[in-house]
Amino acid sequence: MGKHSAKKSPWPGLGLAALAAVALGTAGAALIVTGLDGEPPAPAKGRPLARPVEAAAPLHARSEPVRVTIPAIGVDAGRLEPLQVDADRRLPAPRRHDVIGWHAAGPWPGQAGAAVLVGHVDSGTGPAIFHRLGALRPGDVITIGRAAGPDAVFTVHRVERYRKEEFPTRRVYGPTGNRAELRLITCGGAFDKSSGAYRDNTVVYATLTGLRRPGS
Amino acid sequence: MDSTRLALAALAVPLALAAAAPPGHAEQARVFQADLGPLSGSGARGSATMALDGDLLTVEITTGGMTADQPHLQHLRFGGRDTCPPPQAAGDGALSTAELVPYTGDIQVSLTTEGDTGPQSALAVTRMPAADAGGTLSYRRAFRVPDRVAAALEAGRVTIVQYGVDVNGNGRYDSDAGLSDLDPSLYAEATFPATCGQVKPVPQGGTSAGEGGAAGADPRLLGLGALLIAAAGGALAWGRRLRRGR
Numbered sequence: 001m002g003k004h005s006a007k008k009s010p011w012p013g014l015g016l017a018a019l020a021a022v023a024l025g026t027a028g029a030a031l032i033v034t035g036l037d038g039e040p041p042a043p044a045k046g047r048p049l050a051r052p053v054e055a056a057a058p059l060h061a062r063s064e065p066v067r068v069t070i071p072a073i074g075v076d077a078g079r080l081e082p083l084q085v086d087a088d089r090r091l092p093a094p095r096r097h098d099v100i101g102w103h104a105a106g107p108w109p110g111q112a113g114a115a116v117l118v119g120h121v122d123s124g125t126g127p128a129i130f131h132r133l134g135a136l137r138p139g140d141v142i143t144i145g146r147a148a149g150p151d152a153v154f155t156v157h158r159v160e161r162y163r164k165e166e167f168p169t170r171r172v173y174g175p176t177g178n179r180a181e182l183r184l185i186t187c188g189g190a191f192d193k194s195s196g197a198y199r200d201n202t203v204v205y206a207t208l209t210g211l212r213r214p215g216s
Numbered sequence: 217m218d219s220t221r222l223a224l225a226a227l228a229v230p231l232a233l234a235a236a237a238p239p240g241h242a243e244q245a246r247v248f249q250a251d252l253g254p255l256s257g258s259g260a261r262g263s264a265t266m267a268l269d270g271d272l273l274t275v276e277i278t279t280g281g282m283t284a285d286q287p288h289l290q291h292l293r294f295g296g297r298d299t300c301p302p303p304q305a306a307g308d309g310a311l312s313t314a315e316l317v318p319y320t321g322d323i324q325v326s327l328t329t330e331g332d333t334g335p336q337s338a339l340a341v342t343r344m345p346a347a348d349a350g351g352t353l354s355y356r357r358a359f360r361v362p363d364r365v366a367a368a369l370e371a372g373r374v375t376i377v378q379y380g381v382d383v384n385g386n387g388r389y390d391s392d393a394g395l396s397d398l399d400p401s402l403y404a405e406a407t408f409p410a411t412c413g414q415v416k417p418v419p420q421g422g423t424s425a426g427e428g429g430a431a432g433a434d435p436r437l438l439g440l441g442a443l444l445i446a447a448a449g450g451a452l453a454w455g456r457r458l459r460r461g462r
Contacts, residue, residue: 017454025448040430060261060280060352062251085419093425105416106249112278112354113249113265118423122430131430167422170245174267174418175276178354185423191431198431201422 040121040188041135043159043202053138053157053207058180059110059149067145068100068117073132075100083118091185093118097128106173107180109144110152110208114173114181121187121198130186134159134202142182142206150213154182154206161188161202172203180208245269248369250376250413252279253300256310258381258410262353266415268366274358275327279378279411282347286389288380289344289407290355292365292415295321298373300412310383310408313398320375320412324365327376333359339399341406353378374415381408 068077081094082104094101097120107113119130140156162168172183182205189200245267252262262279282288301319305311326337329345337343347353368374382405384392389405396407 017451021448021451023448024444024451027444040426057352058263058278060278062261089417089420091419091423093423103419105251106418107251107263107265111263112276113263116419118425121426122428124427125429127430128426130425162422164422164424169418169421170247170267170269173249173265174245174247175265175274175356178276178278178356185425187424187426191426191428193428196428197424198426198428 039190040127040186040202041132042188043134043161044137053155053209055179056208056210058112058178058208059152059211061149062108062111063146063148065102065109065115065117065144066147067143067151069143069145070136070140072137072140073135075129075132077129080117091116091118093120097123100129109154109182110146110180112176112178112180114176114183116173116183116185118185121202130184133184133186133204134161134188136184136204142184142204143212144182145214150211152180152208153210153212155209156204156206158205159202160205161200163189163200164197167201182206182208246370247418248374248415249418250415252277252376252378252411252413254281255301255316255377255409255412256306256381256383258282258408260351260378260411262378262411262413264376264413264415266369268361268369271360271363271366272358273361273365273369275355277327277353277355277376277378279347279353280351282351282353282378282410283380283382283389283405284347284349284351284387286380286382287341287344287346287406288353288378288410289339289341290327290376290378291323291338292325292327293320293323293375293377294368294373295324297321298375300375300414301409310381310393310404313379313396313407313409316377316409316412320377321373324368324374325361327355327357329355329357333361339402339407341402369415370417372414372416376411376413376415377409378411379407379409381405381410383408 077100081099081101083101101118103116107115109115120128121131122128136156136159138157142154144152184204186202187198188202191198248266250264254260260281264277267274297319305315323335323338326333328337328343345355389403393404396402396404398407
């Protein structure tokens with residue numbers, strides 16, 4: 001009996017070694033695949049919100065957005081750049097990679113309609129302010145601090161990605177049912193080295209769900 | 217088809233309808249937005265969004281600070297300088313519609329709640345939206361527009377004007393400020409311009425907001441991956457030694 005158990009004892013060790021080898025090898029290979037791919041986080045597919053977002057009444061007064069906080073992806077930006085459309089009616093990205101831009105000619109955050117924020121996904125050398133935008137999920141919260149009045153609190157209800165040539169202008173900028181909405185836009189998908197640009201845009205859709213006094 | 221499948225299929229129909237505007241296919245709709253600022257010291261403020269699909273125009277307007285519980289005429293105008301009037305346009309007191317016209321041009325569309333939307337419905341008070349008890353006016357309607365209206369929208373020439381200012385602040389339109397220069401059967405307060413907004417086309421398409429610096433291979437992930445695979449090799453070697461030692 002004793003002989004038997006002595007003979008068997010190496011097996012658990014062998015099994016453990018094999019298991020460790022497989023686990024480590026798989027994890028290593030997965031990391032290398034992820035590392036080679038390097039795309040910014042992509043929106044989750046087909047995950048509707050458990051219950052619809054309860055919209056708050058739009059604000060009427062315009063107040064400049066001065067701060068954007070998105071705890072879910074670690075964004076806390078204390079300055080914003082107003083953006084104007086260029087000659088091709090395209091909305092440019094902000095000049096700096098660590099600054100969020102906003103479409104000053106559209107509805108301002110909290111007003112009825114779609115207020116639009118734009119941020120870079122990366123610079124020439126590394127991740128930028130909206131790098132993890134595609135990782136946002138329905139239910140995540142975005143708070144816009146405003147120059148005057150309470151902060152506007154928005155709740156994400158949709159995250160989508162489109163080829164740039166199929167960008168759904170009406171869905172992103174169009175009528176919102178008179179709700180105060182927010183759109184956050186950045187680049188996503190594969191990076192096309194020949195054109196020096198990303199192929200897709202990632203768009204986060206959020207609805208005004210409340211107001212909060214700063215500091216409360 | 218068994219009952220489970222039937223139930224699933226029944227569920228799929230409303231789901232498909234809910235996704236009526238599927239992403240990922242190019243759209244021809246044009247979208248416009250306007251910021252509505254106060255006229256005649258009304259203090260009212262709001263925003264409007266429009267979408268034009270062919271000749272079908274969807275209009276949404278939300279304005280706060282309007283005279284509560286009162287109807288408000290609202291129009292699309294063009295054919296003048298096609299801008300909202302500057303503050304000095306009002307000669308004395310509230311801006312009159314006569315003072316407005318050189319800037320915004322004539323009434324081209326009446327933003328009624330039902331029925332006709334042509335210029336002939338400009339003064340159809342009973343078919344115009346009313347502000348709620350808190351002074352918020354919320355309007356949404358889709359209707360067909362003539363080509364010239366679509367062209368003017370596209371050219372950024374259209375203004376939205378909403379009317380109705382309770383100048384003496386008694387909570388209703390009355391004869392204190394006289395009768396309307398548009399229609400003597402209406403009080404002037406009912407036709408004083410309250411807000412104006414220039415309707416502008418929104419940005420086209422997406423934006424270019426990345427330079428690829430985080431798109432290439434991530435050396436940290438690659439390094440960690442290599443390290444783990446080396447460790448896997450180590451584990452294998454350990455396993456072989458165990459077997460040999462047996």
